[in-house]
Amino acid sequence: xxxxxxxxxxKEIARRCGVSPGAVSYALNNRPGVSEATRARVLxxxxxxxxxxxxxxxxxxxxxxxxxxxxxxxxxxxxxEEPYFMGFVGGVESVLSERSYALALQVVADxxxxxxxxxxxxxxxxxxxxxxxxxxxxDPRIAVLRxxxxxxxxxxxxxxxxGMPCVWTDATAAMNAALEHVASLGHRTVxxxxxxxxxxxxxxxDRAFDLATHRLQxxxxxxxxxxxxxxxxxxxxAALAEYPRPTAIVYDNDLMAVAGLAVIQGQNLRVPEDVxxxxxxxxxxxxxTRPTLTALSHNTVGYGAEVTRHLLNALTGAPPQAHxxxxxxxxxxxxxxxxxxxxx
Amino acid sequence: xxxxxxxxxxKEIARRCGVSPGAVSYALNNRPGVSEATRARVLxxxxxxxxxxxxxxxxxxxxxxxxxxxxxxxxxxxxxEEPYFMGFVGGVESVLSERSYALALQVVADxxxxxxxxxxxxxxxxxxxxxxxxxxxxDPRIAVLRxxxxxxxxxxxxxxxxGMPCVWTDATAAMNAALEHVASLGHRTVxxxxxxxxxxxxxxxDRAFDLATHRLQxxxxxxxxxxxxxxxxxxxxAALAEYPRPTAIVYDNDLMAVAGLAVIQGQNLRVPEDVxxxxxxxxxxxxxTRPTLTALSHNTVGYGAEVTRHLLNALTGAPPQAHxxxxxxxxxxxxxxxxxxxxx
Numbered sequence: 001x002x003x004x005x006x007x008x009x010x011k012e013i014a015r016r017c018g019v020s021p022g023a024v025s026y027a028l029n030n031r032p033g034v035s036e037a038t039r040a041r042v043l044x045x046x047x048x049x050x051x052x053x054x055x056x057x058x059x060x061x062x063x064x065x066x067x068x069x070x071x072x073x074x075x076x077x078x079x080x081e082e083p084y085f086m087g088f089v090g091g092v093e094s095v096l097s098e099r100s101y102a103l104a105l106q107v108v109a110d111x112x113x114x115x116x117x118x119x120x121x122x123x124x125x126x127x128x129x130x131x132x133x134x135x136x137x138x139d140p141r142i143a144v145l146r147x148x149x150x151x152x153x154x155x156x157x158x159x160x161x162x163g164m165p166c167v168w169t170d171a172t173a174a175m176n177a178a179l180e181h182v183a184s185l186g187h188r189t190v191x192x193x194x195x196x197x198x199x200x201x202x203x204x205x206d207r208a209f210d211l212a213t214h215r216l217q218x219x220x221x222x223x224x225x226x227x228x229x230x231x232x233x234x235x236x237x238a239a240l241a242e243y244p245r246p247t248a249i250v251y252d253n254d255l256m257a258v259a260g261l262a263v264i265q266g267q268n269l270r271v272p273e274d275v276x277x278x279x280x281x282x283x284x285x286x287x288x289t290r291p292t293l294t295a296l297s298h299n300t301v302g303y304g305a306e307v308t309r310h311l312l313n314a315l316t317g318a319p320p321q322a323h324x325x326x327x328x329x330x331x332x333x334x335x336x337x338x339x340x341x342x343x344x
Numbered sequence: 345x346x347x348x349x350x351x352x353x354x355k356e357i358a359r360r361c362g363v364s365p366g367a368v369s370y371a372l373n374n375r376p377g378v379s380e381a382t383r384a385r386v387l388x389x390x391x392x393x394x395x396x397x398x399x400x401x402x403x404x405x406x407x408x409x410x411x412x413x414x415x416x417x418x419x420x421x422x423x424x425e426e427p428y429f430m431g432f433v434g435g436v437e438s439v440l441s442e443r444s445y446a447l448a449l450q451v452v453a454d455x456x457x458x459x460x461x462x463x464x465x466x467x468x469x470x471x472x473x474x475x476x477x478x479x480x481x482x483d484p485r486i487a488v489l490r491x492x493x494x495x496x497x498x499x500x501x502x503x504x505x506x507g508m509p510c511v512w513t514d515a516t517a518a519m520n521a522a523l524e525h526v527a528s529l530g531h532r533t534v535x536x537x538x539x540x541x542x543x544x545x546x547x548x549x550d551r552a553f554d555l556a557t558h559r560l561q562x563x564x565x566x567x568x569x570x571x572x573x574x575x576x577x578x579x580x581x582a583a584l585a586e587y588p589r590p591t592a593i594v595y596d597n598d599l600m601a602v603a604g605l606a607v608i609q610g611q612n613l614r615v616p617e618d619v620x621x622x623x624x625x626x627x628x629x630x631x632x633t634r635p636t637l638t639a640l641s642h643n644t645v646g647y648g649a650e651v652t653r654h655l656l657n658a659l660t661g662a663p664p665q666a667h668x669x670x671x672x673x674x675x676x677x678x679x680x681x682x683x684x685x686x687x688x
Binding site: 028043044065067069072076077080087089090091093094096097100102103104105106107109112115116117119126144147258285288289290301 | 394602
């Protein structure tokens with residue numbers, strides 16, 4: 001289809017709307033510079049005329065796919081179960097929808113498949129950039145994305161990002177707040193039900209937990225899981241079987257905290273009298289349980305939105321930078337209390 | 345890049361893996377015919393060699409984008425708040441991840457933008473097919489998708505699908521079960537807090553509600569909303585202000601049911617003694633409230649998976665058909681009881 005045909009079509013829409021062809025182009029490409037009313041009118045007329053972008057426009061837009069990519073090397077069930085991911089994806093979409101960008105969401109089995117997905121997306125120019133989650137210590141994705149020249153924003157701590165743009169929350173400060181809270185209530189033995197030890201965020205939280213429990217002279221133990229409700233329950237049973245039994249448990253996500261609550265109550269232990277429960281990634285789940293759960297509250301929707309804004313900025317040539325989004329805030333609810341028995 | 349270079353690369357991987365080039369091709373394209381072990385080995389070697397599909401492969405895959413599209417003409421917040429959507433998207437991903445397909449997820453303001461997205465995706469061959477949700481009565485998307493020749497599966501009743509492939513659940517049977525349940529408890533005045541009246545599913549449920557309440561001789565009223573917690577609360581307040589006050593309320597989603605429960609309890613009315621509450625789209629939310637909520641239980645993850653399988657089948661040339669996925673099952677929980685006062 002020659003370019004001239006395209007001009008006629010844009011011209012046709014412009015003529016019917018009584019605006020310039022440039023304004024039509026702005027409106028159809030969702031760029032600033034036209035009023036909302038004009039944009040709505042142009043979209044309506046374009047729909048009436050069944051306007052389709054021609055090949056020249058396609059080539060132009062091939063340079064810009066107007067799609068960002070997010071690969072998740074976890075079970076698809078994560079999307080269903082973990083409020084963190086729902087919030088995060090919702091936040092990503094809240095920013096993308098303003099700019100008519102799509103999100104390419106792909107669930108894969110492992111990092112090898114994730115790397116292959118990036119190679120494929122890069123070769124086929126399917127995405128303009130990617131959001132990288134679940135950073136590992138010494139993450140192999142960083143070198144591959146650099147080599148591919150694929151714009152990316154990493155979701156995680158700058159110590160894991162090797163100079164790539166990243167957006168992070170201060171997990172160390174948050175962990176300190178949680179442990180100072182349980183120590184001030186009089187707890188002396190605490191457990192941490194953590195995510196996967198190869199995940200950088202978990203590694204940072206583990207280190208913060210070790211340092212803070214040492215400083216606060218708390219007996220402490222970490223149980224690693226895959227973040228699922230099932231392993232959260234299993235880790236809770238393991239923690240409760242220890243001697244001395246921990247009187248406070250800090251969980252790496254709210255799904256495991258809710259599963260752990262059921263295990264604790266199922267063993268005829270009371271929350272908070274016998275066991276204080278603290279969750280991470282506060283979601284509506286934490287306010288709906290009985291008792292409600294003390295949590296490190298974190299605006300996951302805002303986090304997803306902020307990460308997306310940073311990636312879009314990076315696409316316009318903003319220099320790589322590490323951006324601290326927030327420090328999760330400790331929200332004290334019904335699941336916190338001094339231990340019933342004297343510290344053992 | 346000439347085709348020969350591509351053969352050399354595939355050959356190189358084949359040589360290192362000790363398998364045939366065909367097996368490598370099957371493994372890299374995620375087609376059946378190679379063992380999981382071989383596939384894993386091929387992916388690993390491909391990653392080590394930094395294999396990138398060449399232009400010929402790109403053109404081949406341009407015919408197949410290995411991406412399905414889902415446009416959501418609702419607020420991005422829907423993804424965060426509504427368990428239905430996260431379950432549905434999780435179910436879609438559970439099938440796509442097995443085949444290394446991506447999902448292009450785009451949130452738009454309205455149907456006009458949705459139609460424009462389909463035109464763009466079609467022109468740019470960005471997706472192999474689309475999943476269409478929130479069917480309307482006389483849905484304008486059907487004609488556009490037909491004209492574009494875009495493979496699609498509609499999520500909704502065949503009466504709305506105009507012969508297009510669709511996957512549906514029997515909302516009429518489910519509504520009958522819910523109303524027979526409240527009638528058998530002795531309720532005589534019921535309210536329905538419904539979704540958007542222009543949505544086909546809501547229209548079908550409205551009709552089923554009218555017919556069943558007439559048959560069961562129940563006084564009845566419908567309050568329409570946008571499905572949000574906020575409008576669910578407002579509609580509940582409106583329902584409770586009526587005379588005679590309804591002693592049972594049936595909600596169109598669990599988010600509104602939970603919001604409604606808070607409104608009812610906030611007016612010092614008891615659930616279930618003063619008001620029986622029934623939710624649709626049973627999610628973990630319904631089991632976590634006090635009291636737990638009677639719900640029309642519906643496997644939303646399985647629904648998303650089934651719709652996706654049907655679309656993938658349609659891509660291989662399966663004839664269009666309407667497929668009944670299930671009838672939501674009434675799960676009776678603590679929020680159901682006979683009305684405290686005698687029927688008025």
